[in-house]
Amino acid sequence: MELKLLNEQGQPSATLQASDSLFGRDYNEALIHQVVVAYMANARSGNRAQKGRDEVAHTTHKPWRQKGTGRARSGMGSSPIWRGGGRAFPNKPDENFSQKVNRKMYRAGVAAILSQLARDGRLSVVEGFSLEAPKTKLLAQKLKGMGLESVLVITDSFDENLYLSSRNLPNVLVLEVSEADPVSLVRFPNVLVTKGAVAKMEEMWQ
Numbered sequence: 001m002e003l004k005l006l007n008e009q010g011q012p013s014a015t016l017q018a019s020d021s022l023f024g025r026d027y028n029e030a031l032i033h034q035v036v037v038a039y040m041a042n043a044r045s046g047n048r049a050q051k052g053r054d055e056v057a058h059t060t061h062k063p064w065r066q067k068g069t070g071r072a073r074s075g076m077g078s079s080p081i082w083r084g085g086g087r088a089f090p091n092k093p094d095e096n097f098s099q100k101v102n103r104k105m106y107r108a109g110v111a112a113i114l115s116q117l118a119r120d121g122r123l124s125v126v127e128g129f130s131l132e133a134p135k136t137k138l139l140a141q142k143l144k145g146m147g148l149e150s151v152l153v154i155t156d157s158f159d160e161n162l163y164l165s166s167r168n169l170p171n172v173l174v175l176e177v178s179e180a181d182p183v184s185l186v187r188f189p190n191v192l193v194t195k196g197a198v199a200k201m202e203e204m205w206q
Contacts, residue, residue, distance in 0.1 A: 003118060005195065006126045010146030016125050016195065019202045023123075025108070025115040035109030035182050038099040046095050053078040053086030106182075107205045113185045114201070123191045125198055129153060134164035143172065152188040154180050156196030177201055 001024040002015045058078040066073055080088040101109075117123035131138050139162070143151060150171035155162065158176055166174040173184060177200040185191060193201070 001115075001118065003123070003125045003198070006124050006146070008126065008128060008142075010148070013127070016198065018125075018198055019206060021206050022111045022202055023115050023118045025111045027116050027119075028108070028112045031105065031109045032112055032182070032186070035101060035106055036186060038101045039182055041097045041099045044097040046097055047093050048091045048095075049093050050087045050090035052090045053080060053088075055090075056084065056086045058085070110180075110182055110185070110205050113182055117185065117191055122189060123193065125193050125195055127195055129155065129162065129192065129194050130159055131161040131165055134161040136165050136168045139165035139172070140169060146192075148190050148192065150188055151190040151192050152180075152184055154191065154193045154197045154201075156194050156200050177204065 001018045001020045001022075003018050003023065004012050005014045005016045007013045056078050058076060060076050063074045063077065064071065074082075077085060079085045114123065131142070143149070151173075153162070153166070153172065153174045155174065155176055159174075163174050166172045171188075173188065175184065177197045180201075
């Protein structure tokens with residue numbers, strides 16, 4: 001699989017021969033959906049809580065007598081069918097949302113995403129991507145010159161200047177290869193990968 005290689009000005013300079021198993025895989029929508037949903041589910045903290053009928057503040061006084069009123073019988077105001085009553089099946093903080101995805105499936109899902117990005121022309125490889133100083137304006141100008149507004153930048157190593165410069169740009173995210181995830185890959189319309197990061201991807205996800 002050949003990927004277009006850009007210089008730091010965003011101009012095509014050459015092509016990079018990449019692994020077909022990582023960048024030339026067939027599109028598998030069901031697998032990608034499963035991997036993305038599982039990743040998002042595993043990130044949930046599970047701290048939501050609702051009150052059951054034994055936890056809401058209410059009186060135990062019977063609202064009206066059992067018979068003779070013509071109304072339906074009622075025992076107390078904590079009934080789930082009453083406004084202000086407890087939930088019948090309340091959510092609890094110990095609820096577990098995690099989903100298991102096998103390592104082989106996860107790697108195949110990430111490879112399918114990267115392959116589709118490459119086919120759609122949304123994935124570009126750059127020789128190097130760095131900044132002289134940690135300034136947001138420098139990074140914004142550099143991306144604008146490359147024709148990129150909303151982009152995920154994947155680097156082979158941590159660059160403090162690049163990381164600090166990107167924090168105040170809402171449509172730019174800078175990650176190392178080890179931090180890249182399927183949600184970020186499908187979220188951004190463009191993905192910019194350094195040449196060194198491609199080699200690490202092939203080592204990690206093949």
